[in-house]
Amino acid sequence: xxxxxxxxEVQVEAATATQEPKKEVSAKEAxxxxxxxxxxxxxxxxxxxxxxxxxxxxxxxxxxxxxVDTLDDExxxxxxxxxxxxxxxxxxxxxxxxxxxxxxxxxxPDLKVGDKVEVLIDVREDSTGQLVLSHRKARTIKxxxxxxxxxxxxxxxxGYVKCRTKGGMIVDVFGIEAFxxxxxxxxxxxxxxxxxxxxxxxxxxxxxxxxxxxxVVSHKALIEADIEEQKKExxxxxxxxxxxxGVVKNITSYxxxxxxxxxxxxxHITDLxxxxxxxxxxxxxxxxxxxxxxxxxDEDKTRxxxxxxxxxxxxxxxxxxxxxxxxKVKGKVVVIADYGAFIxxxxxxxxxxxxxxxxxxxxLRSAQDFVNVGDxxxxxILTLDREERKMSLGIKQLTPDPWTDITSKFPVGSxxxxxxxxFTNFGVFVELEEGIDGLIYISDLSWTKKIKHPSEFTNVGDxxxxxxxELDVEGRKLSLGxxxxxxxxxxxxxxxxxxxxxxxxxxxxIVDKGATVxxxxxxxxxxxxxHLEKEDGSKxxxxxxxxxxxxxxxxxxxxxxxxxxxxxxxxxxxxLKEAVKKQADTAAEAKPxxxxxxxxxxxxxxxxxxxx
Numbered sequence: 043x044x045x046x047x048x049x050x051e052v053q054v055e056a057a058t059a060t061q062e063p064k065k066e067v068s069a070k071e072a073x074x075x076x077x078x079x080x081x082x083x084x085x086x087x088x089x090x091x092x093x094x095x096x097x098x099x100x101x102x103x104x105x106x107x108x109x110v111d112t113l114d115d116e117x118x119x120x121x122x123x124x125x126x127x128x129x130x131x132x133x134x135x136x137x138x139x140x141x142x143x144x145x146x147x148x149x150x151p152d153l154k155v156g157d158k159v160e161v162l163i164d165v166r167e168d169s170t171g172q173l174v175l176s177h178r179k180a181r182t183i184k185x186x187x188x189x190x191x192x193x194x195x196x197x198x199x200x201g202y203v204k205c206r207t208k209g210g211m212i213v214d215v216f217g218i219e220a221f222x223x224x225x226x227x228x229x230x231x232x233x234x235x236x237x238x239x240x241x242x243x244x245x246x247x248x249x250x251x252x253x254x255x256x257x258v259v260s261h262k263a264l265i266e267a268d269i270e271e272q273k274k275e276x277x278x279x280x281x282x283x284x285x286x287x288g289v290v291k292n293i294t295s296y297x298x299x300x301x302x303x304x305x306x307x308x309x310h311i312t313d314l315x316x317x318x319x320x321x322x323x324x325x326x327x328x329x330x331x332x333x334x335x336x337x338x339x340d341e342d343k344t345r346x347x348x349x350x351x352x353x354x355x356x357x358x359x360x361x362x363x364x365x366x367x368x369x370k371v372k373g374k375v376v377v378i379a380d381y382g383a384f385i386x387x388x389x390x391x392x393x394x395x396x397x398x399x400x401x402x403x404x405x406l407r408s409a410q411d412f413v414n415v416g417d418x419x420x421x422x423i424l425t426l427d428r429e430e431r432k433m434s435l436g437i438k439q440l441t442p443d444p445w446t447d448i449t450s451k452f453p454v455g456s457x458x459x460x461x462x463x464x465f466t467n468f469g470v471f472v473e474l475e476e477g478i479d480g481l482i483y484i485s486d487l488s489w490t491k492k493i494k495h496p497s498e499f500t501n502v503g504d505x506x507x508x509x510x511x512e513l514d515v516e517g518r519k520l521s522l523g524x525x526x527x528x529x530x531x532x533x534x535x536x537x538x539x540x541x542x543x544x545x546x547x548x549x550x551x552i553v554d555k556g557a558t559v560x561x562x563x564x565x566x567x568x569x570x571x572x573h574l575e576k577e578d579g580s581k582x583x584x585x586x587x588x589x590x591x592x593x594x595x596x597x598x599x600x601x602x603x604x605x606x607x608x609x610x611x612x613x614x615x616x617x618l619k620e621a622v623k624k625q626a627d628t629a630a631e632a633k634p635x636x637x638x639x640x641x642x643x644x645x646x647x648x649x650x651x652x653x654x
Contacts, residue, residue: 120159125154140175160177182217192247215247220257286333288334298325369423385419402445419437469483482496486522542591544591556568576610591608
């Protein structure tokens with residue numbers, strides 16, 4: 043055994059002797075990572091341990107080949123090598139390991155040792171010489187790269203709807219908060235934004251503002267292309283009279299927009315119901331599914347007119363065949379116009395009551411004086427045209443025509459009381475009873491007052507006593523008078539102020555070409571200027587009292603003319619007449635000569651002229 047062992051040793055030594063001399067391997071070549079970790083940086087920096095330039099060059103080469111450059115602001119991939127309660131230790135193959143707060147991994151609660159994560163060096167070394175890394179910043183940089191790429195390529199991205207905001211929603215896309223406008227959520231208007239919160243949806247990046255770091259996404263853009271294809275298919279198959287199913291998309295005051303599966307049509311308010319409605323929401327509601335019929339569309343089929351009421355037979359077709367002229371019907375007032383009121387006697391069947399058929403009165407008024415919208419009324423059918431679908435009704439026919447016995451109730455000369463209804467420039471309309479109106483001409487209001495307009499004499503609503511002056515049964519006209527209810531005072535004044543009568547009064551007013559004298563509240567006389575002269579040659583003034591003589595009286599035109607001057611002129615003429623008679627008597631007795639008589643007459647004339 044000893045020989046065998048010895049022989050083996052000899053053989054090994056011989057074999058070794060035949061090989062090349064063994065080359066010494068340095069520590070840095072055998073394990074460069076261990077060498078770098080154990081390298082005494084302090085001794086090197088303090089100059090305690092001198093390293094030749096050749097070794098330093100080799101060292102820098104090893105660092106460049108084996109470790110990342112921590113000076114670059116690039117995102118690198120690291121591995122989680124250790125986790126504490128607060129931090130994750132990440133190996134990024136650098137001089138030292140880095141640390142990241144677990145707060146940055148809230149989105150990933152399942153993070154564990156061995157997971158690969160993207161990081162960005164936030165602080166190159168802290169006070170302990172450890173790298174401080176940021177996963178959040180790395181995600182942001184990568185997210186912007188992905189967002190830009192999605193925008194440039196038009197690709198689809200997934201996003202999480204976080205919350206509502208003014209005008210839309212906030213969406214998390216790759217960790218970036220993007221804005222989703224309300225108009226870009228769907229092709230139809232969205233009323234409940236909250237229903238989208240918490241959902242993960244597909245989007246397209248439609249706009250990026252790099253200056254303000256804003257991203258706008260759209261979900262609507264994804265479905266518009268599909269809808270456009272559906273729309274072309276639907277439009278290509280449209281035909282008038284076709285019945286389609288749709289969903290109420292929007293309601294306006296003039297109609298309803300219905301989504302037919304990508305293409306919208308309008309149901310005008312008049313095509314919603316055979317009955318009159320005030321607003322479409324009385325018939326339909328949002329998101330309601332209903333059948334509609336295509337009434338019309340333009341050449342490009344971009345405007346589609348739909349109908350809802352046309353799916354049911356017209357109410358006129360279901361109207362009872364027994365209904366005829368003269369029958370009484372009941373209905374509700376649905377519309378009032380100046381010329382009358384429309385009454386719905388059955389759903390979708392209306393009749394017109396013209397204002398002239400609301401009262402027997404020939405004096406027409408507004409329909410609102412008789413009925414209001416919503417009133418339930420009874421009426422008589424006056425005309426009925428089933429082909430034209432027209433019906434005229436009357437209310438006054440439910441009561442007897444007051445003009446049938448007008449001659450016995452209101453004979454000419456009879457007195458009555460009536461209510462003033464309205465005025466015209468030429469008179470007053472007075473209602474004697476319902477359906478019986480009469481006209482008082484302005485000249486028949488007063489015997490004495492000069493009236494320019496009836497409102498100067500009476501008011502609407504006043505009660506007046508009247509006398510029937512004329513009666514036109516065929517023309518249904520009554521002529522009335524108010525002044526005829528009293529005796530004409532001018533019959534009395536005709537005697538009291540007869541020609542030649544004298545009256546004392548004051549001059550009321552000086553007017554053009556004369557003056558006025560008020561004898562009483564009715565009789566105001568005119569005095570021409572030349573008849574204002576007094577006996578001494580002066581003229582009467584305003585407020586001066588004097589005696590006047592009536593020189594003209596016209597009862598028909600109520601014209602009275604008076605004179606003051608004629609009174610003393612008449613006295614002079616009377617004196618002259620008496621003097622002449624006296625002289626004539628004396629001459630007959632004394633038989634004077636003709637010359638004596640002439641001398642006496644001249645003396646009397648001079649005396650009357652004021653001469654001595």
